[in-house]
Ligand code: GDP
């Protein structure tokens with residue numbers, strides 16, 4: 001909370017006139033939608049929502065990506081609901097699936113074990129590939145080359161409020177790199193070793209964090225000089241030096257890593273508005289490569305959300321991050337609702353909200369938003385609901 005208020009302000013309060021805002025020049029930006037043909041219906045739901053609440057005024061283009069071929073049905077299906085230009089891209093196998101340097105059998109075995117352990121999506125090979133694609137490759141796709149900014153859109157999401165200004169333009173004007181709507185805690189069993197590698201990256205590349213790293217740390221009791229010294233000796237300088245990667249995740253007590261422990265907090269990446277050049281930077285790619293070589297995308301089920309978040313923690317400052325606290329947004333059972341957001345904030349972790357809804361609460365929230373009149377619709381039909 002302190003971090004967000006000190007370094008980051010809401011871009012606009014209340015509803016502006018989007019038709020006025022849309023007279024300004026656009027940013028060099030696009031929506032990015034990764035999807036499979038069978039997700040058409042969910043994608044259309046998301047398109048209807050973003051068009052109704054934003055893109056009917058701003059007409060940003062869409063880039064649809066798929067590891068397979070999009071069907072004619074999918075292409076014409078989404079084009080019925082998009083007011084901006086659409087492009088459809090196939091993802092090259094070099095960006096999806098197991099790379100040459102990994103033993104495919106070992107990786108598959110690792111994935112099967114996670115399935116046996118009932119880790120969420122752990123046994124689903126395609127999900128691992130999707131997470132790795134969104135961690136280290138989407139920004140290299142040829143259809144994104146010409147863009148400076150992207151806004152990630154997933155199937156079956158919902159925006160509740162009209163977005164009456166151009167968030168890309170505001171991100172640029174305010175010198176922001178990465179924007180989010182929801183921060184939540186990751187399922188521990190999907191990332192048992194992720195933090196050790198992220199911390200090892202910081203040491204190996206001598207990265208001095210700029211204050212955001214602390215957001216991802218469990219609060220620590222005051223340490224005595226003595227315990228710090230002991231810790232120093234038990235930490236290897238670089239954990240990962242072998243290219244064999246996945247077979248060599250060393251068993252080191254994560255609690256002994258510089259005395260730092262990951263609090264599992266991460267920006268939920270199914271929504272993101274961010275600068276592509278940050279992902280394309282040498283620093284980010286060094287980070288991704290080091291994480292990748294560990295094999296954690298297969299031997300564990302690292303999501304792209306904690307990857308993006310820990311990279312941000314290592315490489316960005318709080319002032320580079322924007323919390324879109326004014327966007328009403330839902331993905332499956334978790335949502336951010338601007339009306340009551342402050343009350344939901346956790347005092348310990350800036351940004352973190354309690355946002356999980358059960359079915360009954362979800363229906364209640366839907367009814368609430370259907371009737372709420374927080375900011376009465378203006379003549380042009382704009383309203384925050
Ligand atoms: P969740 O949000 O973590 O429950 O995961 P999703 O199933 O929504 O997947 C995240 C995103 O990746 C969505 O945009 C999906 O459409 C997309 N996605 C997941 N798996 C695949 C896949 O195997 N192929 C393609 N083309 N897209 C996928």
Ligand code: MN
Nearest residue numbers: 154155270331
């Ligand atoms: Mn999803």
